[in-house]
Amino acid sequence: MIEVQGLHKEFKTPVVKDGSFAGLRALFSREYTVKQAVQNISFRIEPGEFVGYIGPNGAGKSTTIKMLAGILHPSSGNVRVNGMDPHQQRRQVVRRLGVVFGQRSQLWWDLPVKDSYDILAKMYRVDDKDKHERLEEFAAILDLKEFWDTPVRKLSLGQRMRADLGAAMLHNPDILFLDEPTIGLDVNAKRNIRSFLKLLNKDFGKTILLTTHDMDDIEQLCSRVMVINHGQLTYDGTVKSLRENIGLPTIIKVSYLENIKSSNVAKFHHEAVKVIDHTERTITVEANRNRIGTMQILAQLGEWGELADVEMQEPDFEDVIHKVY
Ligand SMILES: Nc1ncnc2c1ncn2[C@@H]1O[C@H](COP(=O)(O)OP(=O)(O)OP(=O)(O)O)[C@@H](O)[C@H]1O
Numbered sequence: 001m002i003e004v005q006g007l008h009k010e011f012k013t014p015v016v017k018d019g020s021f022a023g024l025r026a027l028f029s030r031e032y033t034v035k036q037a038v039q040n041i042s043f044r045i046e047p048g049e050f051v052g053y054i055g056p057n058g059a060g061k062s063t064t065i066k067m068l069a070g071i072l073h074p075s076s077g078n079v080r081v082n083g084m085d086p087h088q089q090r091r092q093v094v095r096r097l098g099v100v101f102g103q104r105s106q107l108w109w110d111l112p113v114k115d116s117y118d119i120l121a122k123m124y125r126v127d128d129k130d131k132h133e134r135l136e137e138f139a140a141i142l143d144l145k146e147f148w149d150t151p152v153r154k155l156s157l158g159q160r161m162r163a164d165l166g167a168a169m170l171h172n173p174d175i176l177f178l179d180e181p182t183i184g185l186d187v188n189a190k191r192n193i194r195s196f197l198k199l200l201n202k203d204f205g206k207t208i209l210l211t212t213h214d215m216d217d218i219e220q221l222c223s224r225v226m227v228i229n230h231g232q233l234t235y236d237g238t239v240k241s242l243r244e245n246i247g248l249p250t251i252i253k254v255s256y257l258e259n260i261k262s263s264n265v266a267k268f269h270h271e272a273v274k275v276i277d278h279t280e281r282t283i284t285v286e287a288n289r290n291r292i293g294t295m296q297i298l299a300q301l302g303e304w305g306e307l308a309d310v311e312m313q314e315p316d317f318e319d320v321i322h323k324v325y
Pocket of ligand 1: 011012013035036037055056057058059060061062063064
């Protein structure tokens with residue numbers, strides 16, 4: 001379980017002034033700019049949850065993950081991972097934790113993938129039998145054998161990400177922190193990574209906290225999403241209710257078995273439903289489903305003739321997020 005209470009992180013950066021040796025003088029300067037990267041954040045993640053952590057560039061996502069993983073020390077507030085303080089009890093915590101930073105590999109650049117795995121297995125004290133079993137399991141799913149003997153620097157981005165994910169699972173952690181694991185990947189590579197993450201969560205019960213800028217990752221993987229903006233948590237709830245609460249219109253297109261009277265359409269007025277298109281046998285409306293339920297809309301439209309078909313188009317998730325940011 002992950003528990004975060006009133007978490008706060010500020011970064012102090014020395015002010016650099018113009019003039020000669022400016023950089024050097026800044027080192028000894030007493031003037032600082034202070035950046036509040038994470039401000040008073042609290043949340044709790046239960047075992048087995050798959051949570052998306054999203055926000056615009058510079059919002060504070062990576063800083064939060066680094067504090068959860070014990071890489072950064074909070075300025076104030078509390079973090080508990082499986083009941084332990086990740087900074088003070090780093091060794092015990094990392095044994096139960098897998099971390100992947102999409103922008104940076106944890107593997108050794110010049111070594112073949114298998115050598116990196118051997119080193120990690122030693123570092124995490126994974127015995128040979130467990131290592132073998134896990135490799136058999138994950139190497140097959142992630143297709144690691146394809147580049148087993150290749151130095152990491154020669155891997156494609158997609159291969160490198162698969163290798164990193166496999167490495168993060170080597171010591172069988174129950175919690176995974178993933179910071180942009182699909183960044184820069186093509187459609188196929190993204191699909192592979194997503195199915196692996198789905199499997200880890202659904203079949204292996206891993207708890208996953210995922211940061212990403214790809215809203216398809218969130219829609220396809222996460223049951224819950226937390227939004228951070230300017231260091232503050234601005235939303236924590238289901239993807240479904242985020243979509244509903246934001247109030248973007250749903251498009252509903254109804255087809256009728258027979259022609260409808262255009263006078264009905266012309267007379268129609270409802271503050272939450274707007275007709276945006278119609279033909280002799282179809283009508284398309286934009287509805288704010290915060291204010292009117294789908295069944296009510298269909299009941300209204302059904303008064304004009306017998307319905308043949310109904311198509312619904314939910315607001316695009318990218319647009320929803322754009323509104324939240
Ligand atoms: N070591 C540091 N020193 C000073 N400022 C920092 C440091 N690390 C992060 N920051 C600042 O803290 C803020 C939050 O950064 P963070 O990397 O957590 O954002 P992010 O949400 O992960 O962004 P992105 O989506 O671009 O990766 C930013 O304004 C960043 O410039």
